[in-house]
Amino acid sequence: MKIAFFVAEFPVLSETFVIRQVAGMVRAGHQVTVIAGQWGDRGLTHASYRENGLEQCVRPVRTDDGGAGARAACIASFLLRAPFSRQGRRALLMALRGLVGGSPATLLDLASLAGQGSLGRFDAIVAHFGPAGVRAMWLQKAGYLQGPLATVFHGFDVSDARTLRRLGGAYRCLFAHGARFLPISRLWRERLVSWGAPAARTLVLRMGVDADQLTMGDPARLAGRPLRALSVARFTEKKGLRYAIEGVCGASREVHYQIIGDGPLVGELKQLAAQAPPGTHIEFLGRRSQQEVFEALERADLFLLPSVTAAGGDMEGVPVALMEAMAKGIIVLATRHSGIPELVTEGVSGYLAEERSAGEIARAIDALPAEAEALSRLRLAARATIEAEFDNRLLDRQLERILAEMAAAWREAETRVAQAPVADAGLP
Secondary structure, X not given: OEEEEEEEEEOOHHHHHHHXXXXXXXXOOOEEEEEEEEEOOOOOOOHHHHHOOHHHHEEEOOOOOOHHHHHHHHHHHHHHHHHHOHHHHHHHHHHHHHHHOOOOHHHHHHHHHOOOOOOEEOOEEEEEOHHHHHHHHHHHHOOOEEOXXXXXXXXXXXOOHHHHHHHHHHHHHHHHHOOEEEEOOHHHHHHHHHHOOOHHHEOOOOOOEOHHHXXXXXXXXXXXXXXXXXXXXXXXXXXXXXXXXXXXXXXXXOEEEEEEOOOOOHHHHHHHHOOOOOOEEEEEEEOOOHHHXXXXXXXXXXXXXXXXXXXXXXXXXXXXXXXXXHHOOOEEEEEOOOOHHXXXXXXXXXXXXXXXXXXXXXXXXXXXXXXXXHHHHHHHHHHHHHHHHOEHHHHHHHHHHHHHHHHHHHHHHHHHHHHOOOOOOOXX
């Protein structure tokens, strides 16, 4: 199949699930194009990005790198020229609808495309995140992109209050326009259907990990002394790292806690960690490559990710970092948040605390089993969950089936239109 992925930026380090999915379709032999609003981190060292030559698949909508001035000039030129051609007027109308409907990026997309022509015709188009699905929809309505559209919904796009206020009307338009809606959890599916997404076309599509590349160590190995804990996350409110730090500091056992990542809360978190009691060591490792993350996981006894609902409503989907830890046989301690209970079964494949409860995290750390048999049961159950429900090989085949169904329905609809009798014009 000829498949397009539509994203705001590509590649993005924090969106490894998109990179993996694109790579999966390339490996399956499909002709893949990544239509990105703009380039992301072109120096990205993610293995799937390099090994599958994904840079050659990228088609950026915006090719200028001249900053705000160049963008303003591009938009001004579009607004001046658009009224003088049929295609220009159509694009201008859709740009204005996007602007009024909370998608200002659509204006710049269409302004950038005014001199470039169509993005192409595809058997299927996959947009990652609701706002990108809205942008792809307006580009389709403007005539720049052809093919049935599926939108994957992840987390903030169905939870963040500002995003929902801005795009609520556009989502309703997308529900009428799109071919499939692919939330990554059952929770998000219920929410989308309650907003008007057609239930028959709204299917859960998990994000996953390459289980065959994540080997598990001895499931019966004992935890270290001190306990070696690890978190891998962006330093934002919804990741709940302050509660992880407070929980580690409140535990009675000695803990060596390493945190990989960076973000706007780095100063606040380091200040909090500086108050750690004797015997508790908290180390910030900054950003690390994928390989370095996997090496850190192999040294860890416990993976901490106590996600919370942010002040603005922003929530997780089902964190890939938790999947990676479970696949490698690391005991996970997370929260009863968003789709996480769909991944972690309390006391069976990991542990769950209430959101924002450092005390519950501390008690869970102290209560971690010390016996080899109990540890082995947890680790094997976690690995089995990943292999059964969150393995990219299975998920790629599911996506292929969905896209093939979309493509077949699209072709059938086009055939019906082509074969429909043309109404006469009142001629005798």
